[in-house]
Amino acid sequence: MDIKQVCVKAGEASIRMAELDGAAKNTALSAIADALLENKNKLVAANNEDMKRSREEKLAEPLLKRLKFDEKKIEDVVEGIRSLMSLEEPVGRTLLSTMLDDGLELYKVTCPIGVIGIIFESRPDALVQISTLCLKSGNSVLLKGGREARETNRALTEIIEGASIAAGLPEGWITLLESRDDVNEMLKMDEYIDLVIPRGSNEFVRYIMENSKIPVMGHADGICHVYVDKDADLTMAEKITVDSKTQYVAVCNATETLLVHEAVAGKFLPALKEEFDRRQVEIHGDEGTRKIIAVKAAHETDWSTEYLDYTISIKLVRDADEAIEHINTYGSGHTDSIVTSNKLTAVRFMNLVDSGNVFWNASTRFSDGFKYGFGAEVGISTSKLHARGPVGLDGLLSYKYMLIGNGHIVDDYANNRKSFKHLGLKKQIGDL
Amino acid sequence: MDIKQVCVKAGEASIRMAELDGAAKNTALSAIADALLENKNKLVAANNEDMKRSREEKLAEPLLKRLKFDEKKIEDVVEGIRSLMSLEEPVGRTLLSTMLDDGLELYKVTCPIGVIGIIFESRPDALVQISTLCLKSGNSVLLKGGREARETNRALTEIIEGASIAAGLPEGWITLLESRDDVNEMLKMDEYIDLVIPRGSNEFVRYIMENSKIPVMGHADGICHVYVDKDADLTMAEKITVDSKTQYVAVCNATETLLVHEAVAGKFLPALKEEFDRRQVEIHGDEGTRKIIAVKAAHETDWSTEYLDYTISIKLVRDADEAIEHINTYGSGHTDSIVTSNKLTAVRFMNLVDSGNVFWNASTRFSDGFKYGFGAEVGISTSKLHARGPVGLDGLLSYKYMLIGNGHIVDDYANNRKSFKHLGLKKQIGDL
Numbered sequence: 001m002d003i004k005q006v007c008v009k010a011g012e013a014s015i016r017m018a019e020l021d022g023a024a025k026n027t028a029l030s031a032i033a034d035a036l037l038e039n040k041n042k043l044v045a046a047n048n049e050d051m052k053r054s055r056e057e058k059l060a061e062p063l064l065k066r067l068k069f070d071e072k073k074i075e076d077v078v079e080g081i082r083s084l085m086s087l088e089e090p091v092g093r094t095l096l097s098t099m100l101d102d103g104l105e106l107y108k109v110t111c112p113i114g115v116i117g118i119i120f121e122s123r124p125d126a127l128v129q130i131s132t133l134c135l136k137s138g139n140s141v142l143l144k145g146g147r148e149a150r151e152t153n154r155a156l157t158e159i160i161e162g163a164s165i166a167a168g169l170p171e172g173w174i175t176l177l178e179s180r181d182d183v184n185e186m187l188k189m190d191e192y193i194d195l196v197i198p199r200g201s202n203e204f205v206r207y208i209m210e211n212s213k214i215p216v217m218g219h220a221d222g223i224c225h226v227y228v229d230k231d232a233d234l235t236m237a238e239k240i241t242v243d244s245k246t247q248y249v250a251v252c253n254a255t256e257t258l259l260v261h262e263a264v265a266g267k268f269l270p271a272l273k274e275e276f277d278r279r280q281v282e283i284h285g286d287e288g289t290r291k292i293i294a295v296k297a298a299h300e301t302d303w304s305t306e307y308l309d310y311t312i313s314i315k316l317v318r319d320a321d322e323a324i325e326h327i328n329t330y331g332s333g334h335t336d337s338i339v340t341s342n343k344l345t346a347v348r349f350m351n352l353v354d355s356g357n358v359f360w361n362a363s364t365r366f367s368d369g370f371k372y373g374f375g376a377e378v379g380i381s382t383s384k385l386h387a388r389g390p391v392g393l394d395g396l397l398s399y400k401y402m403l404i405g406n407g408h409i410v411d412d413y414a415n416n417r418k419s420f421k422h423l424g425l426k427k428q429i430g431d432l
Numbered sequence: 433m434d435i436k437q438v439c440v441k442a443g444e445a446s447i448r449m450a451e452l453d454g455a456a457k458n459t460a461l462s463a464i465a466d467a468l469l470e471n472k473n474k475l476v477a478a479n480n481e482d483m484k485r486s487r488e489e490k491l492a493e494p495l496l497k498r499l500k501f502d503e504k505k506i507e508d509v510v511e512g513i514r515s516l517m518s519l520e521e522p523v524g525r526t527l528l529s530t531m532l533d534d535g536l537e538l539y540k541v542t543c544p545i546g547v548i549g550i551i552f553e554s555r556p557d558a559l560v561q562i563s564t565l566c567l568k569s570g571n572s573v574l575l576k577g578g579r580e581a582r583e584t585n586r587a588l589t590e591i592i593e594g595a596s597i598a599a600g601l602p603e604g605w606i607t608l609l610e611s612r613d614d615v616n617e618m619l620k621m622d623e624y625i626d627l628v629i630p631r632g633s634n635e636f637v638r639y640i641m642e643n644s645k646i647p648v649m650g651h652a653d654g655i656c657h658v659y660v661d662k663d664a665d666l667t668m669a670e671k672i673t674v675d676s677k678t679q680y681v682a683v684c685n686a687t688e689t690l691l692v693h694e695a696v697a698g699k700f701l702p703a704l705k706e707e708f709d710r711r712q713v714e715i716h717g718d719e720g721t722r723k724i725i726a727v728k729a730a731h732e733t734d735w736s737t738e739y740l741d742y743t744i745s746i747k748l749v750r751d752a753d754e755a756i757e758h759i760n761t762y763g764s765g766h767t768d769s770i771v772t773s774n775k776l777t778a779v780r781f782m783n784l785v786d787s788g789n790v791f792w793n794a795s796t797r798f799s800d801g802f803k804y805g806f807g808a809e810v811g812i813s814t815s816k817l818h819a820r821g822p823v824g825l826d827g828l829l830s831y832k833y834m835l836i837g838n839g840h841i842v843d844d845y846a847n848n849r850k851s852f853k854h855l856g857l858k859k860q861i862g863d864l
Contacts, residue, residue, distance in 0.1 A: 365841070
């Protein structure tokens with residue numbers, strides 16, 4: 001596969017994608033949904049092949065579970081496509097309109113980014129989700145899935161590509177890359193690919209970030225914290241801590257470190273330990289913690305470890321400022337929550353913790369595009385540029401400035417024959 | 433200078449900067465403006481030293497002109513600071529508010545990015561402009577100016593640093609780097625620096641882009657186009673073409689290539705050539721052009737050359753689509769304008785030309801933050817992520833999600849004891 005050729009075609013297709021209106025894109029999405037349902041048996045058969053081979057190769061049980069793509073999963077992704085269709089057309093929205101002068105109007109209008117590279121591990125549903133998000137936002141997409149899902153990904157791409165092109169989408173808007181060499185080639189194509197979105201393990205995401213000049217949207221680590229302040233309602237604090245740690249341990253917004261104000265630790269920790277013991281959560285505590293409850297010792301490495309498991313580290317702090325500093329030092333800028341009834345402390349925490357999601361009296365597990373009501377999720381970004389936090393369709397968009405005049409030239413303004421008025425308009429570019 | 437230490441201090445300061453309110457930042461800006469005026473003589477003396485040394489070193493005349501920092505320039509930058517003070521406080525603005533469920537409210541709130549690195553060539557006014565923009569947006573800043581402006585930059589930084597810290601800003605928020613080694617060290621600090629903004633020549637910007645993993649905001653080339661369509665008013669087309677090329681040739685939004693629909697070229701080009709001859713603009717034409725007017729031959733390299741001079745390349749095209757394709761192939765995604773009275777053609781051009789600024793019947797010279805009414809300009813970006821086109825204060829901001837609950841946990845939603853409501857609010861985070 002000549003990756004540069006693939007990129008050039010994807011770029012050409014992206015120009016055509018940019019001019020599709022909402023109806024054309026929804027027609028293609030609908031055709032994809034129908035085709036996925038019609039080809040259920042083919043998809044399940046392809047997935048069975050992957051499952052069989054992966055079992056023989058002794059793939060770990062959690063990965064086998066993610067690889068599984070059965071009728072239920074097909075129905076889920078189809079439902080996802082239908083809900084994507086119901087979202088407002090993201091391209092061509094006017095974000096700002098200004099009358100610069102009589103007859104000279106400026107519009108800031110959303111547009112697709114261009115060519116997106118997606119690299120994901122085992123889950124085949126990610127392929128459908130991400131490629132349809134790219135379609136809805138008018139972007140071309142290069143996909144690379146895990147080797148273990150080879151047959152499923154191939155069948156899915158064939159169906160999506162076939163149905164969408166038959167429905168009028170340009171050839172080349174979607175391409176599946178199959179070899180690891182292809183990925184390494186793709187990571188070099190910074191001239192052609194505008195954005196890479198890696199979905200997978202920390203090591204995997206970090207590898208992508210370190211081996212490409214293409215901007216990366218996503219997150220490597222999710223080292224999230226709960227801080228229990230001296231003014232916390234301790235019953236609430238326990239509820240939030242337990243939910244943040246145990247509601248689903250294998251995800252990025254699960255809490256890994258608990259910070260407790262030393263003034264309440266004596267009362268808070270023993271009850272919390274009972275609850276964690278019941279749920280078989282292993283605790284690694286700092287010295288102060290171990291004076292109150294009998295737990296393993298936490299080491300410096302604990303503060304920057306994403307356990308993704310029934311393990312939590314606990315540290316006592318003198319005050320909210322020490323908690324904030326700990327989080328800004330060891331955290332990953334993902335999600336951090338304070339439990340307190342003191343508004344001033346809460347606002348200070350939310351302003352000074354340098355993370356995409358800063359919570360007050362709520363579980364860290366809430367940071368998620370669907371829970372936020374975005375309707376679709378591209379991923380969660382810990383970058384501070386472009387998109388931060390849970391990213392919806394917006395993260396797949398750029399904007400351009402459209403200026404509409406009537407023969408206007410700058411010389412008239414440079415020589416004071418005319419002057420700018422800069423009046424805000426409430427016009428949409430569609431009103432032209 | 434230990435750059436890593438400087439970066440760590442800047443990072444710590446950036447957390448303190450994030451909690452400053454608008455009044456505190458304006459007080460610091462006002463103190464800086466006063467201090468610059470009070471130290472006029474010192475600044476002019478420092479600049480005289482730079483001018484003298486640079487003349488001895490035979491610095492080119494245009495660069496000497498940029499280096500000059502006299503009383504008039506000091507008054508200009510002070511006026512810039514006063515106008516920056518009058519802009520709305522950029523940090524803490526609520527971009528979105530949603531009630532996820534009773535008592536669980538989500539706010540998307542603007543915040544500073546963190547630590548910004550600025551690298552600029554000769555003009556000392558850029559130092560003042562950019563550092564005060566960083567202050568207003570609550571960011572720490574590392575500055576590196578040109579060697580030729582060493583004394584001026586040193587004096588300016590001392591004044592800005594002294595006045596702002598006396599006014600309450602945290603130490604370490606601003607640092608001037610002086611050696612080229614420092615810059616190369618700085619470009620490696622992707623762990624500490626969130627964004628680099630290079631202001632200078634193409635080669636310079638390209639060097640930065642290719643030698644750092646830190647995201648770069650800016651543009652290397654400005655290869656801008658005017659396309660004269662078959663449905664153009666040719667008088668208007670000539671006016672726009674002449675302004676786009678000659679109003680100020682040394683800037684990025686000056687036009688470098690003119691595309692002309694072959695149906696109107698015979699009528700349009702002879703008159704245009706007369707006007708260009710009068711203004712001593714050298715024309716490099718393709719074969720079609722040279723059948724109509726006697727000009728030098730354009731070569732393939734002309735289409736991707738930023739002359740920044742009284743030179744223009746001209747190419748005939750069959751239709752608007754060929755113009756769009758030419759622009760998307762050879763342009764730099766900066767600013768491109770169509771002259772036509774056909775609305776459909778204009779809209780197609782603006783949708784399909786993949787540039788930050790796409791104009792209809794207006795000179796390319798309009799793409800500029802001040803002309804757009806942004807009140808301040810960080811630079812012009814040709815990236816499609818984060819900020820595109822002329823960038824105002826917004827480009828120095830990120831956002832974070834603040835979620836405010838009352839003991840809310842995800843388990844209640846996972847087990848259907850509660851369900852999300854997702855109602856849009858019109859609340860500001862300040863209303864808490």
